[in-house]
Amino acid sequence: MLAASRDADEAFRTGNYDKAIALYFDFLGQFPDDFKAWLNLGIALGRIGKPQDSVKCFDRAIELLPQSVEAWYNLGLALHALGRHGDELRCYDRALQLKPWYQLAVLRKVEVLRLLGREDESSALFREFLARRKSGLAEVAR
Numbered sequence: 001m002l003a004a005s006r007d008a009d010e011a012f013r014t015g016n017y018d019k020a021i022a023l024y025f026d027f028l029g030q031f032p033d034d035f036k037a038w039l040n041l042g043i044a045l046g047r048i049g050k051p052q053d054s055v056k057c058f059d060r061a062i063e064l065l066p067q068s069v070e071a072w073y074n075l076g077l078a079l080h081a082l083g084r085h086g087d088e089l090r091c092y093d094r095a096l097q098l099k100p101w102y103q104l105a106v107l108r109k110v111e112v113l114r115l116l117g118r119e120d121e122s123s124a125l126f127r128e129f130l131a132r133r134k135s136g137l138a139e140v141a142r
Contacts, residue, residue, distance in 0.1 A: 004030075005037065017044040035064040039071055042078065051081035069099045076108060085112050101132055 008023035024041040028034060042057030058075035061068065076091030089112045095105040106129045113122035 005034070008037065009040065012040050012044055017048050020044045021048070033064060035061055035068070035071075038064065039068070039074065042071075043074060046074070046078050046081065051078040054078040055082070067098055069095045069102060069105070072098065073102075073105050073108070076105070080108075080112070085115055088112055089116070101129065103129075103133075 004023065004027045008020050008027055011017075011020035011023055021041060021044050024037050024044065028037050028041070031037070038057050038061040042054040042061060045051075045057060046054040055075065055078045058071055058078060061071040062075065065071065072091050072095040076088045076095070079085075079088040079091060089109065092105045092109040092112065095102060096109070099105075106125065110122050110126045110129070113119075113125065
């Protein structure tokens with residue numbers, strides 16, 4: 001188990017997404033409740049241009065660990081690639097419920113609000129984020 005997971009993770013880290021995807025599918029065939037494998041599989045599928053498949057992986061990851069900010073954020077990115085901006089926005093809102101002022105989710109939400117024509121909301125959120133960041137109340141992504 002550990003060797004298969006390590007090999008998949010190594011392929012993922014080195015950007016060999018096709019290999020990582022194959023290894024994660026094999027691994028998940030034996031260990032279908034592994035949150036990290038579902039999350040990384042979803043990211044890898046997204047990186048090779050398969051957002052519909054990545055959505056399914058993130059949905060499964062969220063079933064396993066509904067409080068994962070990373071899973072909600074990545075689901076939002078996959079939905080963005082599919083043009084499902086309303087659903088994308090709901091994912092960033094959920095991520096921000098779990099981790100308020102999480103920089104990646106705030107900045108994506110600002111962009112989605114703008115795409116949806118909600119310029120005033122987008123600008124207000126961005127100004128508030130900058131003020132909180134300046135005062136140290138917003139988490140800065142590393």
